[in-house]
Amino acid sequence: MSGYTLSHLDALESEAVHIFREVAGEFENPVILFSGGKDSIVMLHLALKAFAPAAIPFSLLHVDTGHNFPEVLEYRDRVVAEHALRLHVASVQDYIDRGVLRERPDGTRNPLQTLPLTERIQAERFDAVFGGGRRDEEKARAKERVFSLRDEFSQWDPRRQRPELWNLYNGRHAPGEHVRVFPLSNWTELDVWQYIAREDIALPDIYFAHYREVFRRDGMWLTAGEWGGPGPAETVEKRQVRYRTVGDMSCTGAVDSDADTIEKVISEIAASRLTERGATRADDKMSEAAMEDRKREGYF
Amino acid sequence: MTPHLTVDTLRFATAGSVDDGKSTLVGRLLHDSKSVLTDQLEAVETASRNRGKDAPDLALLTDGLRAEREQGITIDVAYRYFATPRRRFILADTPGHVQYTRNMVTGASTAELAIILVDARNGVVEQTRRHAAIAALLRVPHVVLAVNKMDLVDYRQDVFERIVEEFAADASEFGLPGFTPIPVSALAGDNVVERSAHMEWYAGPALLEFLENVPVGTGPADAPARFPVQYVIRHGEVRHYAGQLVSGALRVGDRVTVHPSGETSEVAALDVLGADVEVAYAPQSVGVRLADQRDVSRGDMITAGAGGPTLTRDVRAAVCHLADRPLRVGDRVLLKHTTRTVKALVKDLGGASGLAVNDLGRITLRTAEPLALDDYGVSRRTGAFILIDPADGATLTAGMVELG
Numbered sequence: 283m284s285g286y287t288l289s290h291l292d293a294l295e296s297e298a299v300h301i302f303r304e305v306a307g308e309f310e311n312p313v314i315l316f317s318g319g320k321d322s323i324v325m326l327h328l329a330l331k332a333f334a335p336a337a338i339p340f341s342l343l344h345v346d347t348g349h350n351f352p353e354v355l356e357y358r359d360r361v362v363a364e365h366a367l368r369l370h371v372a373s374v375q376d377y378i379d380r381g382v383l384r385e386r387p388d389g390t391r392n393p394l395q396t397l398p399l400t401e402r403i404q405a406e407r408f409d410a411v412f413g414g415g416r417r418d419e420e421k422a423r424a425k426e427r428v429f430s431l432r433d434e435f436s437q438w439d440p441r442r443q444r445p446e447l448w449n450l451y452n453g454r455h456a457p458g459e460h461v462r463v464f465p466l467s468n469w470t471e472l473d474v475w476q477y478i479a480r481e482d483i484a485l486p487d488i489y490f491a492h493y494r495e496v497f498r499r500d501g502m503w504l505t506a507g508e509w510g511g512p513g514p515a516e517t518v519e520k521r522q523v524r525y526r527t528v529g530d531m532s533c534t535g536a537v538d539s540d541a542d543t544i545e546k547v548i549s550e551i552a553a554s555r556l557t558e559r560g561a562t563r564a565d566d567k568m569s570e571a572a573m574e575d576r577k578r579e580g581y582f
Numbered sequence: 583m584t585p586h587l588t589v590d591t592l593r594f595a596t597a598g599s600v601d602d603g604k605s606t607l608v609g610r611l612l613h614d615s616k617s618v619l620t621d622q623l624e625a626v627e628t629a630s631r632n633r634g635k636d637a638p639d640l641a642l643l644t645d646g647l648r649a650e651r652e653q654g655i656t657i658d659v660a661y662r663y664f665a666t667p668r669r670r671f672i673l674a675d676t677p678g679h680v681q682y683t684r685n686m687v688t689g690a691s692t693a694e695l696a697i698i699l700v701d702a703r704n705g706v707v708e709q710t711r712r713h714a715a716i717a718a719l720l721r722v723p724h725v726v727l728a729v730n731k732m733d734l735v736d737y738r739q740d741v742f743e744r745i746v747e748e749f750a751a752d753a754s755e756f757g758l759p760g761f762t763p764i765p766v767s768a769l770a771g772d773n774v775v776e777r778s779a780h781m782e783w784y785a786g787p788a789l790l791e792f793l794e795n796v797p798v799g800t801g802p803a804d805a806p807a808r809f810p811v812q813y814v815i816r817h818g819e820v821r822h823y824a825g826q827l828v829s830g831a832l833r834v835g836d837r838v839t840v841h842p843s844g845e846t847s848e849v850a851a852l853d854v855l856g857a858d859v860e861v862a863y864a865p866q867s868v869g870v871r872l873a874d875q876r877d878v879s880r881g882d883m884i885t886a887g888a889g890g891p892t893l894t895r896d897v898r899a900a901v902c903h904l905a906d907r908p909l910r911v912g913d914r915v916l917l918k919h920t921t922r923t924v925k926a927l928v929k930d931l932g933g934a935s936g937l938a939v940n941d942l943g944r945i946t947l948r949t950a951e952p953l954a955l956d957d958y959g960v961s962r963r964t965g966a967f968i969l970i971d972p973a974d975g976a977t978l979t980a981g982m983v984e985l986g
Contacts, residue, residue, distance in 0.1 A: 287865065290670055292589050299855060299867035300616075300826040303812040307880045307921065332824070332867070334856040335817045417661045431975075434668040440658060444977045445684045447691040448966045449826075450918050454975025468672060469665045520802045557623050 291477050298465040300449065301428060302332040305463055306339050310451040312463075313370065313403075316342040318354035319528035320485055321414030321466055323361075323475055327483050328465060330365065336427035340412070345399045347391040348375035349507060349531040357486040370406065375486035389511070391532040400436035403460055410453065412463045418470045424576075428467050434458035448466045458484065458509035471526075473549055479544045491524045491542040502535025526551075592798050595674040595689035595722070598699030599709035603730045608662070608675050609640025614775035615790055617664035618643060640768075659685045666796040683940040684904040686716055687980055691966070694798050695724040697789070702735045702765070706748045711756075714749070714944060718756040719900055719982065721959060724760040724796050725753075728789060729984055733767040737780040747822055752849060764789055803863055805830040805942035806887035806954070807838075808964050809870060810920035811880055822853070822869035825921070828963035832870065833861045836886045841954035842877055848873040849886075880960075881922035883954045883964075889952035891964060892985055897947040899981040900958075901955075903937040905971070909979055910936040917949060920966040925950040926969070928946070939978070945981065958982035 286294070287342050292347045305312050314580035316322045329338045344358060349408060374394050377383040403411060417424045425440050429451040432438060435538055452460050466474070478485065496503040496519065497512040503523055504511055511532070512518055524547070541547040598604035612618050622643065630639045632707075662673040674689030675901060690696055696717045700710050717725050727749050735741045746763040753761055764773055765784055773788045774780035787795070806828035815822040836849045850864050851871040862868045870884060878884070897917070903909050909928060917926040931937055932944035958965030969979040 287590060288863070293591065293865065295855070296826060296865055296867040302869070303824050304921070307813045329837055333813075333815055334853075335822075336815045339702040418663045421660070424662060425658050445688040445980070447968055447977075447980050448963065449692075450730070450966065450968045452918065452968065452970060452975065452977050454843075454916075456974070468663070484903075526933055565970060576779070 287450060290308055291473065291480060294473055295331075295471055295477070297449075297468065298325075298328045299332040301451070301463060301465040302329050302412075304451050305412070305453070306333070309406050309410040309461070311406070311408070311413065312340045313343045313397075313408045314340050314412040315316050315414065316344050316358065316369075317414075317528060318344070318350075318358045318486060319414070320474055320478065321416065322490060323357075323483060323485060324469075324477060325412060325414050325465060326365075327481060328362065337366070341370060343370045343399075343402060343406075343408070343411070345395045345402075346371050346373045346375070347372065347530040348378075349391055351488050351505075351528065351531060353486045353488050357484075362388065368403060372402040374398055388532075390530060392512055392530045392533050395530075396436075403436060404434075404458070408460055409455065410461050410463050412465065414466055415464050416466050416469050416471070416474075417464075424468065426464060426467065428464055429453055430462040430464070431455055431458050432462055436460070438462075472548070475544065475548050475551060479548060486528065488525045488528065489505075490547065491522050491539045493520055493522050494536070496523060496536060499537075503537070505531055507531050590798055591672060592669040592695060592793060592796065593672045593674070594695040594697065594793065594973075595676055595686070595693035596697045596699065596717075597676055597686045597690075597713040598697075598728075598730075599701070599704075599707055602699045602701045602864065604699050604769045605641035605643075605675075607697075607728065607730060607766070607774065608673065609643040610616050610768045610771055610774045611790060612662065613640055613666060614771060615666055618661075622779060653969060659689045665841065666794060670783045671793065678712070683712060683716070683907055684902070686713060687720065687902050687904065687908060690716055690720045690722050691962075691980065693720075693722050695726065696722045696792070697728050698761075699728045699730050700743065700745060700749075702729050702731045705745045709748065711752050714752050714758055715756045718753075718758040719902065719942060721962065721982075725758060726789065727761050729761040729765045731764065732765045732772060732778075733770045736766075737772075737778075739781070739783040742784075752790075762786070762792060764792065773826065780792055803831045804887075805961075806889045806908050807832045807836070807885055808864075808891070808961065809884040810922070810964075811867075811878055811882045811884060812921050813880055814878070815869060820871060821878075822871055823884065824869050825860055826867045827864045827921070829961050829985065830887060831861055831863045832868070832886060838872070838884050838886045839890060840876055841883045841885065841891060841934045842952040843877065844893075845876050847876055881920075883920060883922075885954070891956050893947045893952045893954055895952050895983075897945075897949060897953065897955065897967075897983065899945050899967070899983075901937070901940045901943055901945045901948070901969075901981050901982070902980045903939060903943070903978065905976055905978045906939050907971070907976075907978070908936040908938050909969070914972065915947075916972050917947065917953075917967050917969040918970060919953050919955070919973060920964060922953065923970070924952075924953065925972075935949070944984075945979075955983045955985065957985040 315480050374391050415423050427446045497516040524539040541550045626642045627638045629642050660675045664671050676686040676689035698713045742765045758761045766773040775790045777788045808828045811823045812825040815824050835848050839846050850873040852859050855870045913928040916924050926949045926986050929948050930946040937943050956964040965983040967981045
């Protein structure tokens with residue numbers, strides 16, 4: 283008997299591609315949530331590989347908080363044009379302007395994304411929605427299935443999840459319901475970076491060390507913006523930083539870093555004693571169940 | 583090069599009854615292997631203090647849902663990721679309560695190793711037997727019997743040995759091929775990551791040591807090739823049959839059979855995610871082009887090599903029923919096997935009239951279309967199926983095909 287092994291990145295890639303193809307085979311109208319962050323960029327890369335040499339049979343959906351990093355929006359528009367993709371944009375600012383959503387006192391818009399996201403899913407009748415969520419990110423996400431059914435209100439009920447056996451994903455759903463699909467479930471932050479390095483995938487510049495004006499809040503370096511920072515007691519200084527995650531500018535913190543290449547980023551993450559979300563996400567620190575509560579409502 | 587790039591991966595599952603200390607064991611494994619990062623530990627310390635505890639409660643590392651923390655129990659499978667310099671680990675942390683047995687089945691279905699935990703004070707209990715039966719049924723290749731709370735029985739060898747003996751009797755009854763017993767204390771940290779100084783009579787490895795060294799593999803390349811077609815990629819005039827090779831290898835030039843039609847052809851070209859190759863191995867996701875125009879679509883299976891699958895509409899299988907609604911003789915269900923979903927009728931439940939949630943049993947089904955089946959003992963991928971409720975799409979039952 284001759285044995286053989288795939289590298290762990292090859293095994294993860296193969297599994298993710300299998301998931302993309304299952305969705306293409308079973309659903310009518312899938313969409314990829316695309317934030318311009320590294321996880322969604324890797325998802326898009328995998329989807330392109332899964333259907334090569336043909337085009338991917340999915341469109342993209344960006345939930346635009348209105349507090350985006352300009353580099354990320356540029357990146358988004360560039361890849362959409364390059365691969366001739368169809369992009370849907372659900373805008374938090376529109377909801378605020380129409381008076382449907384109200385700005386929070388702390389200025390963060392991450393929790394405000396849920397309504398524009400879920401309404402767009404219903405309006406476009408998306409039946410499968412790919413998310414870049416990884417189980418290693420957070421303890422509520424560690425409970426997530428690869429195929430996760432959402433009801434007609436897009437709600438997640440962790441106590442009523444379908445058992446998920448072998449690689450037999452069950453995509454059955456009633457009209458109005460949809461399935462959230464997480465092809466990167468079994469990837470860790472380090473896997474994502476190693477894959478980006480191996481595949482030579484371009485990322486927005488904010489992932490690499492650069493000098494920018496930041497101020498300290500809740501133990502994180504935030505970039506000044508129209509959403510209410512810096513406050514009177516907070517002072518701006520110029521520091522060399524990079525981002526480990528990309529989200530709403532109001533609650534995504536930068537970390538001090540001189541990692542200006544992928545290799546240096548990988549070394550930095552391998553040595554870090556902080557998780558990615560613990561280091562850079564204010565919204566997860568609001569309560570012990572912040573992520574679970576948002577996910578229940580339909581957040582990704 | 584970075585440290586974890588070429589290290590292999592072990593997928594394993596934990597199972598234990600309530601209060602056996604499973605969450606503590608998992609917490610200890612993560613904590614002592616330095617897989618817990620500072621902010622996670624701080625969160626646990628804060629939460630433990632808020633609950634009036636002096637020491638960090640390691641179980642809080644893993645109980646991720648509000649209801650789990652409120653009740654102090656694990657409700658659903660959680661997947662955790664950690665690595666040592668030797669190996670990467672994907673841990674399916676599954677609940678012990680009887681009513682959540684289906685979640686152990688979920689965790690065990692992809693596991694290459696299962697840890698069955700018992701409390702040294704209580705020994706083998708009904709849930710232990712159930713967990714052993716599930717591990718045997720799902721043919722998890724390696725089983726560890728972790729006898730926990732050894733500190734509460736004065737680290738006594740005779741207590742450990744009596745439990746091992748008792749478990750061995752159950753194991754052979756259920757057809758478990760073998761198991762590795764390890765005496766541990768999750769709370770004190772004995773034999774979890776570091777070998778214990780309290781049990782000189784025990785010469786075996788600590789748990790993590792065993793997990794790092796147990797053999798894992800993708801499977802032999804000379805197994806018969808099985809390729810369920812997931813999706814047809816059309817590019818100009820060319821059709822690429824896209825899918826994941828679930829066993830064996832495919833080579834350009836191989837004679838292949840398409841099931842269920844029985845038509846034959848030859849592999850004209852193979853690509854692995856855009857790059858042409860001469861040979862592809864399981865579990866690669868590939869594209870297959872055939873030499874002849876054939877009617878092939880999602881749900882078909884392309885095979886090569888000696889020992890083809892059994893084509894049949896009469897399916898016999900061992901099952902675990904997972905849904906609250908019972909399964910009854912005469913039920914009309916959907917059956918998903920590889921990429922094929924067909925209508926099926928429940929003909930027989932081994933003489934029983936119905937199966938309740940968490941029941942293990944034997945089933946005979948009649949399907950509307952033929953399936954290309956392998957025995958589950960030969961292939962966990964082409965020998966497994968799920969039953970689905972056609973009314974609401976719920977996953978009802980896990981099935982393991984029994985041929986011959």
